[in-house]
Amino acid sequence: MSRIVNYELFEVPPRWLFLRVETDDGTVGWGEPIVEGRARTVRTAVEELMDNYLLGADPSRIEDHWQTMYRGGFYRGGPVLMSAIAGIDQALWDIKGKQLETPVYELLGGASRDRIRVYQWIGGDRPSDVADEARTKVDAGFSALKMNATGKIERVDDPETIDTAVDRLRKVREAVGDGVDVGVDFHGRVSKPMAKKLAKALEPYEPMFIEEPVLPEHNDALPAIASHTTVPIATGERMYSRWDFKEVFEQGVVDVIQPDLSHAGGITEVKKIAAMAEAYDVALAPHCPLGPIALASCIQVTTCSPNTLIQEQSLNIHYNESSDVLDYLAEPTVFEYDEGYVRVPDAPGLGIDVNEEYVREQAEKTVDWHNPVWRHEDGSVAEW
Structure with missing residues (x-):
């Protein structure tokens, strides 16, 4: 022992x-x-x-x-x-x-698939130039994308704000066609009244899902939002345990859950959340705008979870300006994407070889990342 x-x-x-x-x-x-x-x-x-x-x-x-x-x-x-x-x-x-x-997924019941579909972010925090970026990602082999729905938005905003958001998605849809999935992230920055309007307005352009249409503290509003659209609803990146997810499963209106393997109790807890979701016919798409260890942990769970839909990953995401996912791996080919999929790893444990020398070198740098604080025109704090 x-x-x-x-x-x-x-x-x-x-x-x-x-x-x-x-x-x-x-x-x-x-x-x-x-x-x-x-x-x-x-x-x-x-x-x-x-x-x-x-x-x-x-x-x-x-x-x-x-x-x-x-x-x-x-x-x-x-x-x-x-x-x-x-x-x-x-x-x-x-x-x-x-x-x-042995790989972790073998200890969790074994693989239920040979490869896992991933999606690629486009557009940044304040989404722009999404159509051109979408074409580039699709040309690189991705068949699924995700973009923010809006930038800063008022609690009750003007029609132009809705029109601008719809126009962005329309341009992406026209650029990549109907054979590509496009998730639209409300990022919890949209209030309940605007979420209802936005969900309905985006529907003609067939989003793969609308993500976090309201903050988790307002999950009681999800049934009302769902009544305004047939677009699948996704949420869960700011929910941290199976007890947090219990309410949305019982509501019956969430179609995709997105627990984060670095926030929701790790592999042990997210495997249980995934099993609960399966019982309610809810798909799994773990949140992961993070590093290689988080992604490797996600892949262990998505590999063995039969209700896996897709996996987020952060390669070239707008947050990764100074370092990226592959930089910290001794063997980065483990995360090679082929036709928008990542293969199931076969190495023991999490399936990655962390470049410890590089980690120690980078840890000498000063890291002080904080998300921006956005403000409305009147000076009040806006949701980021």
């Missing part, structure tokens, strides 16, 4: 936090515990969990460790704690797979 003897945390560009966990037999597991813009806060949470519960422990007892980290504190849930748990959980699964010399 091995024991956990050491851990290290590395804050690296563009906005990621990596966790390295080592056992006494020399096995190293990697995780990605991060809340974008709150790296230092999550670092402290990881340190508390590792120091209090994991150091000296047998790494193989993953379910017990998950329950201890979650239930061991009187206060539980939320983005910081669940992201800290997620990164640790990823590293424990990486260790287990490496020690047993």
Whole structure:
């Protein structure tokens, strides 16, 4: 029986936090515990969990460790704690797979597919030039894209704002045709009245889904929004446990869930969320605008989940200006995309070989990423 003897945390560009966990037999597991813009806060949470519960422990007892980290504190849930748990959980699964010399998905029931479809972001935070960018991505082999619906938007905005959003999607649809899927992300920045109008207005151009039409705290509004459109509704990137997802499953109006493997409790929890979704005929499309360890963790779950629809990935996303996903891998071909798909990996653990030397080099840099604060014309804070 091995024991956990050491851990290290590395804050690296563009906005990621990596966790390295080592056992006494020399096995190293990697995780990605991060809340974008709150790296230092999550670092402290990881340190508390590792120091209090994991150091000296047998790494193989993953379910017990998950329950201890979650239930061991009187206060539980939320983005910081669940992201800290997620990164640790990823590293424990990486260790287990490496020690047993098998991919994690084999330990979760085995593959249910040979490859996983991915989508590519276009357009940036304030979407622009989307048609030309869409053509470029489709020419590169992608058959699915995603774009933000709007930039900054008022609680009740003018008709021109709706028309502009519709015109953007229309141009993308005309550029790539009907054989390409286009997800439209409302990003939680759209209020309930505008979400109803926008969902209805976008429908003629057949989005693959509308994502996070309202913030999770307003999920009670999803049935009303769904009544205005036949477009599939997706949500879940800011929901952190199976208990958070329970309400939307019971509502019966969400068609695609998007838990984040670095926010929603890691592999252990998202596999359970995916199984719950399957029971409600809801598809799985994990959120992942993050780094290679998060993506590798997603792929382990999407590989073995029969209700997987598609996988987000962040290669060349607008956040990755200083470093990108493949930079941190010793063997980047593991994430080669062929006709818009990524192959199921066969290497042990998470299936990736982290370039530790490069991680340590990048961790010497100052990283202080925070999302922008947007304001309306009257000076009040807008949703980003």
